[in-house]
Amino acid sequence: MPAPKPYTSQPLPLAGVRNTRDLGGFPFVDEQGRSGTTARGVFLRSGSLTRLTLRDRDELEAYGLVRVVDVRSNFELRFLPDPYARRPHPGVSYAHIPLMDQLNSNGFAGLLPESMFASYRDLLDGDAPNVGRVMAALDVPEGCVLFHCRVGKDRTGVICMLLLELAGVPRANIVADYAVTQNYMGGFLRLQRVAVSVALRRRVPRCLFESDPHEMERTIDHLHGRYGGARRYLVEQAGCDPALLDRLAARLRGRA
Numbered sequence: 001m002p003a004p005k006p007y008t009s010q011p012l013p014l015a016g017v018r019n020t021r022d023l024g025g026f027p028f029v030d031e032q033g034r035s036g037t038t039a040r041g042v043f044l045r046s047g048s049l050t051r052l053t054l055r056d057r058d059e060l061e062a063y064g065l066v067r068v069v070d071v072r073s074n075f076e077l078r079f080l081p082d083p084y085a086r087r088p089h090p091g092v093s094y095a096h097i098p099l100m101d102q103l104n105s106n107g108f109a110g111l112l113p114e115s116m117f118a119s120y121r122d123l124l125d126g127d128a129p130n131v132g133r134v135m136a137a138l139d140v141p142e143g144c145v146l147f148h149c150r151v152g153k154d155r156t157g158v159i160c161m162l163l164l165e166l167a168g169v170p171r172a173n174i175v176a177d178y179a180v181t182q183n184y185m186g187g188f189l190r191l192q193r194v195a196v197s198v199a200l201r202r203r204v205p206r207c208l209f210e211s212d213p214h215e216m217e218r219t220i221d222h223l224h225g226r227y228g229g230a231r232r233y234l235v236e237q238a239g240c241d242p243a244l245l246d247r248l249a250a251r252l253r254g255r256a
Contacts, residue, residue, distance in 0.1 A: 005176070006170070006172045006173040006175075006176040007026055007173055007176075007177075008176050008180040009023065009045075009177055009180070010022075011184055012044075012059070012060075012063070014052070014056045015053050015055065015056055016050075016052045016056050017046060017049060017051065017052055017056065018184055019045075019151065019153075019184050020044055020045070020046040020060075020148075020152070021046070021152075022041070023038055023042065023043040023044070023160065023164065023252060024039050024040030024042065025038060025040060026038040026167075027169065027170065027173065028164075028167045028168040028169045028170075029170075031168070036253055036254070038164075038167055038169065038253060038254070039254030041064050041144050042145070042254075043144070043145055043146075043163060043251075044063075044065075044144060044145070044147070045146075045148070045152055045156050045157075045159070046146055046156065047150060047151045047156070048082075048148060048149070048151070048152075049082055049083055049146075049148060050080045050081065050082070052083050057083070057089065060146070061091065061092060064143045064144040065092055065144050065145075065146055067092065067094070067095065067138075067143070067145045067146070068093070068095070068146050068147075069095045069097060069134060069138060069145060069147040070082050070094065070095065070096045070147075070148060071097055071134060071147065071148070071149050071159070072098060072148075072149050072155075076150060080150070082094065095137040097133045097134050097137060098130065099123060099127055099149070099158075100123050100130070113208070115215060115218075116154065116208060116210075116212070116215040117214075117218040117219055119154060120157075120216075120219040121218075121222050123155065124158065124219070124222065124223060128233070128237040131158075131159075131162070131237075131238045132238030135234060135244060135245070135248065136240070136244060138248060139247055141256075142256075147159055151181075153178075153211050157178050157181070157216065158219070160174075161178065161216065161219065161220065161230075162230045162234065164177070164252075165223075165230035166230045166231060166234070166245060166248060166249050166252070167248075167249050167252040167253055168249075168253075174216065174220065175213045175216045175220070176213070178216040179212070179216070180211075181211040231245060
């Protein structure tokens with residue numbers, strides 16, 4: 001009998017955003033060997049909120065949204081401003097913490113990475129202080145925090161990987177949930193690749209517009225091989241207080 005497929009998150013039914021997903025529902029095993037399922041309504045991962053409708057905002061706030069953490073670059077924000085920055089809403093705070101991304105951050109004008117792993121590796125190695133700032137911004141006593149980049153695949157995928165590993169979610173689930181972005185955003189990614197290729201007048205590598213599970217596998221291998229895992233990386237490289245990480249893990253495990 002074949003093994004069951006790993007759990008992957010499902011998009012919320014929002015009209016203006018197609019890749020907003022709850023980090024709840026994943027199996028985990030904590031440091032004491034206790035198992036459970038991650039809590040819903042704590043963290044949401046997402047692509048850009050630019051096309052969010054008023055009804056979408058109402059639904060997110062009914063879901064418990066209290067903070068939006070935007071990790072896109074200043075370059076991206078000039079063209080695609082976040083609605084929670086442009087029109088603040090009572091009860092929902094907005095934090096902008098740009099994470100290094102050599103693709104979107106410079107409009108694909110620089111040297112393109114040879115793989116998404118190379119981009120994720122460079123983010124982990126070169127932007128650890130801002131990763132730490134993102135983790136601090138995710139720390140709220142109650143309610144739901146949404147973090148997002150442009151598509152919800154790359155920078156968002158790295159943050160999600162760190163959070164899920166911190167909570168003790170198995171590697172297979174982390175990789176599968178990264179890969180499932182292709183199901184939800186594949187059409188948009190293909191169109192984006194065509195548009196970028198036309199703008200640059202050269203063919204852009206397909207791998208940059210896919211969520212190949214091998215890319216996240218290599219990223220997790222790098223995280224463990226160089227840093228010893230998510231918790232050690234976040235403490236020793238990103239400068240996170242261990243108590244902060246305990247709170248984030250406890251909230252995601254539904255034990256806050």
